[in-house]
Amino acid sequence: MKDEFSILDFLMEDYSRRILACFLSLLMITLSFHAISFFYVVDVETGESSISYSVSFISNESSGQDLILVADDSSENLILSREIASIDEQTKIGYIEFLVSYSESSGEFLDPCDDVHVEISTSGMIADWSNPNNILSESSSDCDEMILILYVYPNYSGENYSTNESSMEEIQNNWSDTSFGSGELTVTIDVNTNPPPTSAIPSIQDDDEEIIVDWTFHLFDFQVDEF
Ligand SMILES: [Ca+2]
Numbered sequence: 404m405k406d407e408f409s410i411l412d413f414l415m416e417d418y419s420r421r422i423l424a425c426f427l428s429l430l431m432i433t434l435s436f437h438a439i440s441f442f443y444v445v446d447v448e449t450g451e452s453s454i455s456y457s458v459s460f461i462s463n464e465s466s467g468q469d470l471i472l473v474a475d476d477s478s479e480n481l482i483l484s485r486e487i488a489s490i491d492e493q494t495k496i497g498y499i500e501f502l503v504s505y506s507e508s509s510g511e512f513l514d515p516c517d518d519v520h521v522e523i524s525t526s527g528m529i530a531d532w533s534n535p536n537n538i539l540s541e542s543s544s545d546c547d548e549m550i551l552i553l554y555v556y557p558n559y560s561g562e563n564y565s566t567n568e569s570s571m572e573e574i575q576n577n578w579s580d581t582s583f584g585s586g587e588l589t590v591t592i593d594v595n596t597n598p599p600p601t602s603a604i605p606s607i608q609d610d611d612e613e614i615i616v617d618w619t620f621h622l623f624d625f626q627v628d629e630f
Pocket residue numbers: 507509514515516517596597598599609
């Protein structure tokens with residue numbers, strides 16, 4: 404009888420071990436599943452990926468100069484576009500800068516500088532019109548240079564950056580919209596002349612001013628690398 408009990412005990416022990424082993428295996432599988440799920444959910448909820456990308460910009464310029472004669476008490480328009488600046492449709496435009504300069508060109512003695520107002524019309528070109536750093540108008544009465552700037556591609560500064568919050572596809576889509584910069588940009592120049600003291604003499608007048616507009620399109624392409 405003693406031997407029979409021993410065999411039974413042994414079988415029961417073996418059975419218990421198997422139950423325990425199964426239980427522990429199940430516990431390990433369950434814990435592993437929860438751990439993987441937890442980290443996956445954290446990943447999804449934070450929107451972060453273990454993959455990081457570096458985005459680098461390759462910049463270029465297209466520039467030109469226009470001389471515009473504006474009669475007293477009137478205005479002239481300067482029109483610019485991709486076509487006029489010889490920029491192909493695939494090239495991205497970051498921003499456009501203008502340097503407007505003039506001097507008194509009448510040649511008359513003591514002829515003071517004229518009043519000049521320059522303004523970019525907020526229509527015609529697809530651009531980042533609400534960018535707070537835009538300078539869309541300037542005035543001068545003393546022949547000072549005027550600088551205007553229009554940011555065309557939203558969020559473009561030319562600064563390289565790294566991110567793990569976007570996928571490769573999202574980054575590429577973000578910097579590939581060539582619709583920005585399409586259309587025509589109109590810059591209006593107003594002149595009101597200030598006459599020389601000798602203007603009482605009919606032959607000595609100041610009827611106009613010659614305005615020089617230097618413009619530069621800041622262009623870019625980009626590269627994304629995984630690291
Ligand atoms: Ca003058």
